[in-house]
Amino acid sequence: MHGSDEDLLMxxxxxxIPNSTLRVMSRQMISHRGKKFGEILTECTENLxxxxxxxxxxxxxxxxxxxxxxxxxxxxxxxxxxxxCTTFGKFSERFKLIVxxxxxxxxxxxxxxxxxxxxxxxxxxxxxxxxxKAITITHNETSTGVRIxxxxxxxxxxxxxxxxxxxxxxxMGGDYIPVDDWKIDICISGSQKCFSLPPGLAFISVxxxxxxxxxxxxxxxxxxxxxxxxxxxxxxxxxxxxxxxxTFFYALQNxxxxxxxxxxxxxxxxxxxxxxATREAIKALELELFPKREDICSVTVTAVQTPNGVSDxxxxxxxxxxxxVLISGGQGKLKGKIFRIGxxxxxxxxxxxxxxxxxEKSLKKLDHxxxxxxxxxxxxxxxx
Amino acid sequence: MHGSDEDLLMxxxxxxIPNSTLRVMSRQMISHRGKKFGEILTECTENLxxxxxxxxxxxxxxxxxxxxxxxxxxxxxxxxxxxxCTTFGKFSERFKLIVxxxxxxxxxxxxxxxxxxxxxxxxxxxxxxxxxKAITITHNETSTGVRIxxxxxxxxxxxxxxxxxxxxxxxMGGDYIPVDDWKIDICISGSQKCFSLPPGLAFISVxxxxxxxxxxxxxxxxxxxxxxxxxxxxxxxxxxxxxxxxTFFYALQNxxxxxxxxxxxxxxxxxxxxxxATREAIKALELELFPKREDICSVTVTAVQTPNGVSDxxxxxxxxxxxxVLISGGQGKLKGKIFRIGxxxxxxxxxxxxxxxxxEKSLKKLDHxxxxxxxxxxxxxxxx
Numbered sequence: 001m002h003g004s005d006e007d008l009l010m011x012x013x014x015x016x017i018p019n020s021t022l023r024v025m026s027r028q029m030i031s032h033r034g035k036k037f038g039e040i041l042t043e044c045t046e047n048l049x050x051x052x053x054x055x056x057x058x059x060x061x062x063x064x065x066x067x068x069x070x071x072x073x074x075x076x077x078x079x080x081x082x083x084x085c086t087t088f089g090k091f092s093e094r095f096k097l098i099v100x101x102x103x104x105x106x107x108x109x110x111x112x113x114x115x116x117x118x119x120x121x122x123x124x125x126x127x128x129x130x131x132x133k134a135i136t137i138t139h140n141e142t143s144t145g146v147r148i149x150x151x152x153x154x155x156x157x158x159x160x161x162x163x164x165x166x167x168x169x170x171x172m173g174g175d176y177i178p179v180d181d182w183k184i185d186i187c188i189s190g191s192q193k194c195f196s197l198p199p200g201l202a203f204i205s206v207x208x209x210x211x212x213x214x215x216x217x218x219x220x221x222x223x224x225x226x227x228x229x230x231x232x233x234x235x236x237x238x239x240x241x242x243x244x245x246x247t248f249f250y251a252l253q254n255x256x257x258x259x260x261x262x263x264x265x266x267x268x269x270x271x272x273x274x275x276x277a278t279r280e281a282i283k284a285l286e287l288e289l290f291p292k293r294e295d296i297c298s299v300t301v302t303a304v305q306t307p308n309g310v311s312d313x314x315x316x317x318x319x320x321x322x323x324x325v326l327i328s329g330g331q332g333k334l335k336g337k338i339f340r341i342g343x344x345x346x347x348x349x350x351x352x353x354x355x356x357x358x359x360e361k362s363l364k365k366l367d368h369x370x371x372x373x374x375x376x377x378x379x380x381x382x383x384x
Numbered sequence: 385m386h387g388s389d390e391d392l393l394m395x396x397x398x399x400x401i402p403n404s405t406l407r408v409m410s411r412q413m414i415s416h417r418g419k420k421f422g423e424i425l426t427e428c429t430e431n432l433x434x435x436x437x438x439x440x441x442x443x444x445x446x447x448x449x450x451x452x453x454x455x456x457x458x459x460x461x462x463x464x465x466x467x468x469c470t471t472f473g474k475f476s477e478r479f480k481l482i483v484x485x486x487x488x489x490x491x492x493x494x495x496x497x498x499x500x501x502x503x504x505x506x507x508x509x510x511x512x513x514x515x516x517k518a519i520t521i522t523h524n525e526t527s528t529g530v531r532i533x534x535x536x537x538x539x540x541x542x543x544x545x546x547x548x549x550x551x552x553x554x555x556m557g558g559d560y561i562p563v564d565d566w567k568i569d570i571c572i573s574g575s576q577k578c579f580s581l582p583p584g585l586a587f588i589s590v591x592x593x594x595x596x597x598x599x600x601x602x603x604x605x606x607x608x609x610x611x612x613x614x615x616x617x618x619x620x621x622x623x624x625x626x627x628x629x630x631t632f633f634y635a636l637q638n639x640x641x642x643x644x645x646x647x648x649x650x651x652x653x654x655x656x657x658x659x660x661a662t663r664e665a666i667k668a669l670e671l672e673l674f675p676k677r678e679d680i681c682s683v684t685v686t687a688v689q690t691p692n693g694v695s696d697x698x699x700x701x702x703x704x705x706x707x708x709v710l711i712s713g714g715q716g717k718l719k720g721k722i723f724r725i726g727x728x729x730x731x732x733x734x735x736x737x738x739x740x741x742x743x744e745k746s747l748k749k750l751d752h753x754x755x756x757x758x759x760x761x762x763x764x765x766x767x768x
Contacts, residue, residue, distance in 0.1 A: 006412050014413040026406040028390050029398035031710060062584055063447050066626040070607045101606040192627060200446055200584055200629030220604045222485040223454045242450040243576060245584030247409060326415060
């Protein structure tokens with residue numbers, strides 16, 4: 001838990017950072033082309049591969065997650081190349097914008113915000129349209145609280161000559177995403193979500209199938225040019241092509257140690273439990289989850305419809321001002337219509353209960369009819 | 385000065401970070417779209433404009449300096465566009481590589497490593513070649529220790545319908561670079577050099593003349609798309625388009641406070657004095673500066689020819705192992721032929737004297753004939 005001078009950060013990233021990680025960030029600089037950094041880079045990369053459950057190459061970029069999304073597209077897409085973009089929220093739409101920015105032609109497969117892409121429709125599109133170079137998909141749509149059946153989509157893509165590019169920015173390190181088993185060719189994540197780090201590092205894994213495409217693509221990329229990373233990683237000592245954010249590598253080292261010490265499966269169960277407790281609390285308060293069905297609800301962020309008659313601004317304002325709990329509103333067309341509770345990274349039952357308490361009290365204060373304590377009770381039932 | 389458990393970092397970046405900056409990096413996360421971050425962003429941007437001595441727009445990117453170099457090129461250059469690239473070292477060559485990566489046609493104006501671009505030749509090229517969209521130039525070539533007469537080049541470019549793109553990554557915040565007076569259309573810097581911060585933030589200023597070009601360019605950019613930054617900065621509260629490296633903004637706030645408290649002119653004089661003391665010490669030890677002439681020597685990094693009969697590896701190895709002082713070797717074709725001493729950021733006379741002492745002792749140990757103490761004496765004379 002936080003000290004009382006800071007808001008409890010229950011937004012879907014950045015997440016709060018444990019003290020042991022905060023402490024290592026005050027370490028002095030070292031040479032980024034020396035032996036010491038080579039060891040840190042190797043350790044971080046190997047441990048990240050464990051989290052990604054992959055034997056593919058994996059690189060660490062100094063950028064936010066969007067930088068890794070761009071890396072995926074700019075290394076794959078030449079002007080005129082077709083990319084199947086599934087869109088069902090703000091972040092899945094971002095992929096489409098990046099494809100356009102790099103001259104690609106997005107084949108748009110749009111689903112309602114709050115819904116998940118239908119694997120059947122994806123399969124139909126892949127069979128109908130020729131020469132689709134890649135498909136972009138967001139595993140965990142932070143803007144709508146939806147998690148999609150990525151394993152099923154992996155099975156479909158595997159049968160086609162196309163690459164599966166998955167954004168797991170807000171789920172990797174919290175949810176179960178076996179990159180190799182699910183045949184994800186390019187898998188992307190970022191530091192400021194389940195890894196409980198500051199924003200500023202991004203992670204990208206690249207399969208052999210993806211390398212074959214990258215190597216014959218005329219790439220419009222330099223800072224994010226993946227072959228340059230591969231080459232630098234092979235040096236002795238291993239290094240990165242451009243000066244990396246050293247401080248965040250110290251922090252990543254610690255964060256991965258914490259994840260592996262807890263055990264990756266335990267980390268996933270904890271997130272599942274946090275999500276379930278949050279959902280049960282929401283339902284007990286007779287509020288509506290935003291995702292269309294409970295089986296597509298994210299385990300790292302819960303999106304809830306703002307109840308009729310309650311102002312989103314006042315609700316979140318009261319939670320922050322009166323109870324020191326910061327949650328998020330809706331983005332884009334969902335602004336004012338939903339609120340979102342992040343429960344990822346180092347979050348535990350204590351933070352969830354504090355958040356539900358603040359939610360109940362704030363709803364009550366705004367004259368919304370709820371049974372005070374019902375949410376807390378439902379959440380506790382999940383935790384015990 | 386450092387504690388004895390760490391090497392004294394006298395490489396030309398990353399530079400060592402003062403304790404007050406290290407401490408703020410252990411602060412907890414906040415929302416990157418809230419009022420508090422908006423205030424930090426505004427303060428940092430306004431203070432950076434003071435350092436850049438500019439009224440132009442200025443943006444802070446979450447990337448290393450190379451990201452800002454790419455931003456400059458990818459927002460300006462369409463396939464087929466001609467860019468005059470002055471090259472005289474590793475970093476000025478990088479601009480040429482980025483221009484090529486984005487489909488531009490570099491007009492190569494190459495000078496010997498250790499020399500500076502000749503303004504007369506630049507003027508001739510601009511008059512001879514038509515439709516040169518931009519000229520790239522490295523103010524302070526970290527790989528050779530050369531600083532160029534950027535003011536003179538600014539005067540020439542001003543008379544032509546072309547943009548001046550300047551990399552001041554290893555000089556801004558240490559050297560005198562008035563962006564507006566010198567007519568620099570796009571000026572780039574990074575956090576890990578004179579700003580005494582970790583790598584991971586880059587800065588880019590954009591003139592009105594540059595905006596006119598950017599706005600009519602079909603840009604292959606997303607993460608570094610400058611109009612997206614302009615739009616986000618205009619929001620209330622101001623924000624960044626993609627999740628920024630919050631921790632480094634806390635640090636930047638402190639770093640800029642330190643620079644402005646010392647006074648920008650005093651900071652420049654201090655760097656000039658550090659450079660002069662280093663050069664006088666080198667000359668007193670009868671070693672050769674690498675730059676062709678002393679008037680093109682950098683004020684933030686001094687490059688020295690490794691004396692005949694001395695192994696670069698052994699020299700730097702002894703300085704680190706026996707005296708805890710880390711300096712850099714040569715890069716690319718200068719590997720083994722020169723060594724480089726960084727004196728930027730928070731460096732003072734104490735660090736220079738320690739470095740010269742380690743250099744003298746190590747040269748002596750390697751049986752190179754020097755007058756022990758002559759370097760120290762020459763440096764002290766400059767400082768007093």
